[in-house]
Amino acid sequence: MTSRSTSFTTYGKRTLFFTLLLTLGACSSDDNNSSGTQMPDPGSTQSVSVTLNAAQEIPVPVNVPEGASGTAEVSVDENGVVTATVGVSNLSDTATMVHIHRAFAGQTGPVVIGLTTDDGGSTWSVPADAPALTEDQIGAFNRGELYFNVHTAANMPGEIRGQIDPGNATAFTIRLENISTEETLNIASNNTTQPVPLSPGAYIVHRNPADSPLLLPRDSANAGLEAVAEDGNTTPYPAAVPGTAIFNTPVGDSAPGPIGPGGAYEFTVQAVDGDKLGFVTMFIPSNDWFYTPTDADNSLDLFIDGQPVSGEVNAADFAIWDAGTEADEEPGTGASQVQRQSAPDTGAADPDTRVSSLNGRGQSVSLNGPVLRVTITPQP
Ligand SMILES: [Ca+2]
Ligand SMILES: [Ca+2]
Ligand SMILES: [Ca+2]
Structure with a gap:
C-alpha cells in the first residue's frame, strides 16, 4: 500500500x-454493471466463470506482455466451501502467488484464501483444507466483492486480476x-x-x-x-x-x-x-x-x-x-x-x-x- x-x-x-x-x-x-436484486437460494451452490487480465489490476502493473490473461471457475456451496481452478498464461514471469481477495472492483483488499499449484504455476486451485467462507464472506461473494489476484516477481501487488461476480447484485x-x-x-x-x-x-x-x-x-x-x-x-x-x-x-x-x-x-x-x-x-x-x-x-x-x-x-x-x-x-x-x-x-x-x-x-x-x-x- x-x-x-x-x-x-x-x-x-x-x-x-x-x-x-x-x-x-x-x-x-469502474464497477461492472450486473443487475438484479435477489439473494440466491442459500441452499444452492453458485458457480461463476471469471476472466483475469491486467486491466483490472490496481496499481497498474508494469511490463505486462500482450495477452497476459487467466480464466477461472469458482464455486461456493451453501456452507461457504470454495472450489476454484485458475489457469494463467503469457505472464511476465512465473506466477508466484494466487489469492482470492476481498474488495470491490476498483479497490484492493485483504487475502481471503490462498491457492496452490501442482504444475509450477500455470494452474492454481483452492486446497482441500482451505477454510470455508464465513457468513460475512459469503455475503461478499454474493455482492461481487471477491477477486482473484495473480502475483509475479515483476508485479508483486498483482499482474492480472479477475473480479468474481455471480451477477446477483x-x-x-x-x-x-x-x-x-x-x-x-x-x-x-x-x-x-x-x-x-x-x-x-x-x-x-x-x-x-x-x-x-x-x-x-x-x-x-x-x-x-x-x-x-x-x-x-x-x-x-x-x-x-x-x-x-x-x-x-x-x-x-x-x-x-x-x-x-x-x-x-x-x-x-x-x-x-x-x-x-x-x-x-x-x-x-x-x-x-x-x-x-x-x-x-x-x-x-x-x-x-x-x-x-x-x-x-x-x-x-x-x-x-x-x-x-x-x-x-x-x-x-x-x-x-x-x-x-x-x-x-x-x-x-x-x-x-x-x-x-x-x-x-x-x-x-x-x-x-x-x-x-x-x-x-x-x-x-
Ligand atoms: Ca489519538
Ligand atoms: Ca472527543
Ligand atoms: Ca489532534
Whole structure:
C-alpha cells in the first residue's frame, strides 16, 4: 500500500494548513454493471466463470506482455466451501502467488484464501483444507466483492486480476456532499463562523444485524476510526476492519483531499438484499468527531422490502459522533485539532472513550444549518 503526505488549504476566514496521510489510487469506481436484486437460494451452490487480465489490476502493473490473461471457475456451496481452478498464461514471469481477495472492483483488499499449484504455476486451485467462507464472506461473494489476484516477481501487488461476480447484485452510487457554508459553525469564543470541511473516509457494505463493523468495538475506537476521526487519515482502516474501503478524491479532482462547501465524494458499491452501508467522514474542525449513520445498526439500508433504496437520505439517519480518542476543544479553534496541531495524533486523551453520538455522550455543537447530504442512486 502506497501512501504519501498531502498538504492543502482548508476553508474559512483564515488560511489554515494541515497534513493528511492519504491512500493513493483507491477510489476509482469502474464497477461492472450486473443487475438484479435477489439473494440466491442459500441452499444452492453458485458457480461463476471469471476472466483475469491486467486491466483490472490496481496499481497498474508494469511490463505486462500482450495477452497476459487467466480464466477461472469458482464455486461456493451453501456452507461457504470454495472450489476454484485458475489457469494463467503469457505472464511476465512465473506466477508466484494466487489469492482470492476481498474488495470491490476498483479497490484492493485483504487475502481471503490462498491457492496452490501442482504444475509450477500455470494452474492454481483452492486446497482441500482451505477454510470455508464465513457468513460475512459469503455475503461478499454474493455482492461481487471477491477477486482473484495473480502475483509475479515483476508485479508483486498483482499482474492480472479477475473480479468474481455471480451477477446477483445491484450497483449503487453513493454521494456525500458538503452543504455547509461560511456561516455554518458558530465559534462562540470570538463570535465568528466557519464552514465545516469533511475528510476522506471509509465505508463498508455488510450484513451485521447489530452494528457497523467500522465502529466496533464501541467502548474504544479501532485504529482505523481513530485515524479518520482525528486526522482524516484513512490509511489504517482496511487493516483494522476487514472489508473496509476508502473514499478520498473529491469529485472533479485528481488527487485526494478534503471537501469544503460544494464539494462531494462519490463511490460505487454493489449490494444484495439485506446488505447495508456504513461510512465515516471526519468533522474536520474537531478533535475526533465524524459523521456516520446513527440508526440502530449504524448503517443505511440499501434495500427496503427487497427493492433498492433511491434518493436523498433523511438527515436524521446520520449524525456527528465522537470517537472517544481525544479530549474536545472548542470546534474550529483548538490547538490540538487537525487544522492547527503540530503533528498527527496529537492531543490530550479523551476522558470518555466510548464511540458514541454527541447526543449519546451529552455533548453538542452549535451549527446554523446542515453540513452533509447523502444521496443513494441505484444504477439501472
Ligand atoms: Ca472527543
Ligand atoms: Ca489519538
Ligand atoms: Ca489532534
